Amino acid sequence: MNAAAEAEGLLIGDALADARAKAGPLQVHDADPAADHAALRRLALWATRYTPAVAPWDEKSGADGLFLDVTGASHLFGGEEKLLDDIARRLAHFGLPARLAAAETAGAAWALARFHAQAPVILPTREESAALAPLPIEALRLSSETRATLRRLGFRRVGAIIDKARAPFAARFEKELLLRLDQALGRAPEPLASIVPPPVYHSLRYLLEPVMTQDAVIAIATRLMRDLVHVLERDGVGARALRLALYRVDGAVTALDIGLSLPTRSPAHVARLIGLKLERLPEIEAGFGFEALGLAVTVAERMDEKQADLAADGTCTTERMDERCAELIDGLRQRLGSLSVRRLAPLASHLPERAETRCAATASPAASASFPWAPPDETRPRPLLLFARAEPAEVTALVPEGPPRRFRWRGVMHGVARAQGPERITGEWWRQMQAPTRDYYLVEDEDGRRFWLYREGLFGRETASPRWFVHGLFA
């Protein structure tokens, strides 16, 4: 209900026809709570430029405002007054008239923002009782039944409840009344659900002039990381995941997430990964430029002190090599996608297609594999190239359970010069009942090319017409 509407004499709850009668032509829009919610979220993301702990109000509190936890952030602006001024000014630029209040507790701030006569207002410490006393009961975020009952009983101002004995209230009303009162007065805690998970370490820079180029963004991100290095060192941790937030002049916020395989404190490495990520993403709309950048460490991990880099001619310690390998893998992942860098790891299975797998690459191979590779067995040769799905082949053999003599694969006929085998691999009965048995043959054709064929199904015992497949190629 804004001021213009009140001037026309409209009241909340009027029927549309009555409203039109009172005020003449009106623009009618259907209430769209989903869009309102989304808009509030965007505003909350914008507000993270002041502090990462921003919580939009939920439905019961009105869903039209935000809590900002500015503990420790107000000194960056030269005091709470200047901070509130800054917020009010920017919101006015967006065309959003706002009422602002700052207090020690969230409950008191909510009450003052809603109901105080003059806004903005900053409440000095320990004056919550005095400030809340003249406000109406609605200033405590209570359910409508509680409010109605309180009014019926004659409690109209918060001051009427504050200093009374608590036991009768506890008996007649739900816990909510006393809880809200205690939260507003600071006697009970009120946890806020931030819209972004509050990071462990973060640093923020406001820029005098908005920046638009990628190089400038990377340079500022490097400086932000340098700001964080000494706190990370002090706590003995390194960053495993980072989030870079870019705040546009017109209020939109873009966030980039960077993941690393080993904890790092190196600004150069982080800058390189950010550069790669920016190259890989489609155009980030800079609009009129970014006015603030924030870098937050979302996951931190223990990181021990290491020696400085030794000679660059390749003779370096294993830890240094692992670290540089991790940096290489990180860089490749940023540019090509996080699943694009893998290592091979063996699995415990007889079936060749299940005997090994690809897993995410880590700097040192020992970390990837759960158990070591078995040494090769010369009676069980394995091909250099294996098909994930064996390809069918048409085979003519002298006897049905014997080695192949000729086969056709991918449209080409091959005559078999020598066949080595069979190596019998039975199916994994614990995974699939009646899994067919395979007889593998290492087959060399007349041109000297070597193939790995198998016959699926024992002739006579399992199937009357066994099928043949090409499973791999030998070098």
Added chain:
Amino acid sequence: MSPVHHSGCPRSRSEIVEKLRRLLPRLEGLSAGTRVFSFGLPALDTHLPQSGLVAGALHEIAPQAPGDTPAAFGFLAGLLTLLPPDRPVLLVGGIADHGRVCGHGLQNFGVDPARLILVETKNDKQALWAFEEALRSRIPAAVAGMIDKLALKMSQRLHLAAGDAGLPLLLLRPAKADEASAAATRWRVGSAEAARDRFGLIAGSRWEVSLERCRNGRSGEWLVEFDHGAHRFSLAAPLADSALPHRGAAPRIRRAG
């Protein structure tokens, strides 16, 4: 050789040739500290400059026919045994539609599958970027990959990147690839009948290897065998130089100059 007396030119012909031979590698950018990987087979090594594959260079390996691609890849895997074993090997991309690299099969070539880092790329541009990135980091012992089209400028760039890093870049090319390239060596590999032991089991892979192009070297053709037990190259009997021993000395890395 007796000195030839030319008026005003006291040096003998052999001295001049020797001086030129020493000069050429410097012109090519190979300094005294270049590392070289030799096969350990004199019949092969004498065709290569400085008796081995230069470490910091681009080397191309192409199959004779599309069906020989596994053989070409096997030759590449054998080359990996000549390199220091403690560093990872980066393999960028796949081997076209010939299946995926099998770690158990790689063990037969003396390459520890745990060393391999596989990088998947969506197109040639990403693959080229990945090659440069890996070479620049100087971490791997070698960078290998398969690439379809390689323009001359790009091959020069890769060759320079490999030279800066001092690491070999081994590229598999398709069978039809014939364009001009800045590679130091270009090999062509065809399949051949395998070497068998007395039970008829395959003891080693054999390939018809021809060195098509070699900077500062000579081309040649050999029947090369890779022993799966000893993880060594050797020359199969028919084409080996009969004056030299059949199984060469163990391959080693030498510093040139």
